[in-house]
Amino acid sequence: MSEKIIKWGFIGCGEVTKYKSGPAFQKIEHSEVVAVMSRDISKAKAYAKERGIAKWYNDAQELINDEDVNAVYIATPPSSHATYAIMSMKAGKPVYIEKPMAVTYEECCRINRISQETGIPCFVAYYRRYLPYFLKVKSLVEEGAIGNVINIQIRFAQPPRDLDYNKENLPWRVQPDIAGGGYFYDLAPHQIDILQDMFGYILEANGYKSNRGGLYSAEDTLSACFQFDSGLVGSGSWCFVAHESAREDRIEIIGDKGMICFSVFTYDPIALHTERGREEIPVENPIYVQQPLIQAVVDHLLGKSICNCDGESATLTNWVMDKILNKI
Ligand SMILES: NC(=O)C1=CN([C@@H]2O[C@H](COP(=O)(O)OP(=O)(O)OC[C@H]3O[C@@H](n4cnc5c(N)ncnc54)[C@H](OP(=O)(O)O)[C@@H]3O)[C@@H](O)[C@H]2O)C=CC1
Ligand SMILES: O=C1CO[C@H](CO)[C@@H](O)[C@@H]1O
Structure with missing residues (x-):
């Protein structure tokens, strides 16, 4: 990616974004949060106003299409991760997806397929690796x-x-x-x-x-x-x-x-x-526990280093869980 600043759009602005992740995206150098989306526009607006975020939406596709957004953080419950990740990558925008990556191993594989086909990176929020x-x-x-x-x-x-x-x-x-x-x-x-x-x-x-x-x-x-x-x-x-x-x-x-x-x-x-x-x-x-991982993701997107907290490795965790649950 050639941009000097990673400009994030958040899909979902619930609990995890308040403390664990949200402030970190704003604290890291060359990283900004430019838009946020909730299905309830008043929630999105209140969240954006409180944190100095310029734009808010109640439609994920509109946030993804926003030309100011060049990377997407998906912080909704797991059943919507695959849909939003695929929409974002098809629009050419890298994704940072909350855990678990998706609701099944099969959905994770779909996300990875689109990442491979588009060449757009996909990261998953297993931040403990960097703590x-x-x-x-x-x-x-x-x-x-x-x-x-x-x-x-x-x-x-x-x-x-x-x-x-x-x-x-x-x-x-x-x-x-x-x-x-x-x-x-x-x-x-x-x-x-x-x-x-x-x-x-x-x-x-x-x-x-x-x-x-x-x-x-x-x-x-x-x-x-x-x-x-x-x-x-x-x-x-x-x-x-x-x-x-x-x-x-x-x-x-x-x-x-x-x-x-x-x-x-x-x-x-x-x-x-x-x-x-x-x-x-x-x-x-650190106070904002996702900050070291988000820093690694930003550095990867800026071409400075490689972050291996990606969709491929996260998929193996869904595979283990689905095996334990006898889903596969
Ligand atoms: N890495 C970590 O340590 C943690 C990770 N998580 C993960 O983060 C994700 C979110 O969890 P959490 O923040 O606790 O959940 P919350 O229920 O607090 O927030 C979910 C957010 O997603 C929105 N939302 C819900 N469904 C949809 C949908 N279908 N499309 C768009 N937006 C939707 C909700 O707002 P609205 O209904 O207004 O649209 C809300 O903004 C989960 O995957 C969870 O496992 C959570 C806690 C810690
Ligand atoms: O780390 C975590 C702490 O608890 C939350 C609520 O159960 C989880 O969703 C989260 O992944």
Whole structure:
């Protein structure tokens, strides 16, 4: 891309854009937000006015066609990611898509096909790959702090959220036609992506799912096992209707000389267990957590470096989830 400034249009301006990503697009050099879209024009206008964004729309195609917009951030629920990504790339505009990339592996493949045919890049918001906390875990593994890695364990449990009890108006995150599944499809992609970034691609995955809470139709409890290309095996369990006493957000990387435990959502200090005992390693992340990844995307679009947080790699995470859910 020859432009000196990446001028973003946002499709969707909900929660994720308020703090995690939105301000970062405006803080980064050679990056501006020039337009925003919500299906409700008054929401789009209020969002734009509050943040000094010049234009607002209630129609995605109009935002994409805007000549001032030269890259598109898709921050809507997952069921609309493929449509907007394909519309944008067909208009010649690179996309940065929120996670999960789409509601199925097959939709991800469609997005990648259009990216290949048009030559327009597609990135996915797996920002943990660029966060200091996870880079520290990765460097401990690479330095051999725990010897050879033998096994991976993911454990995640949380109680239902208040909104999950509202049968008449359930959150989109537990509606599989919008979200791709239940909370598993919302949260597990972060865990699966970061593990694939550290250990290579997962080539086998199988799972069992169940609905134990009866609050909504999507699965709320799962167990899975998986194997990486290298032969490394791991397993995971997820429960979204657990008692508070079972709350957990933990990945264990078990080695032959120690173990690393870390969290994916709460960033509790990394725990390094070795023959020296247990050490805690606190690591600070930036306030706008997507900023390092967005910087990498902007640098890629400016031709300065390559960002590999792309559609091809993100698709493998949807593949793993669809295998665990028996969707494929
Ligand atoms: N990377 C991360 O850490 C996080 C990522 N996310 C991801 O970001 C995405 C959005 O999540 P979040 O911001 O929490 O969701 P919200 O429900 O808060 O916001 C969704 C936004 O999309 C708009 N919208 C909904 N449906 C459509 C549609 N079909 N077409 C156009 N606009 C639509 C909504 O506004 P309106 O209804 O007015 O159009 C709203 O602006 C999801 O993919 C989610 O998984 C979310 C949180 C963190
Ligand atoms: O990282 C995250 C934190 O929680 C949100 C709500 O479940 C997720 O959508 C998001 O991906």
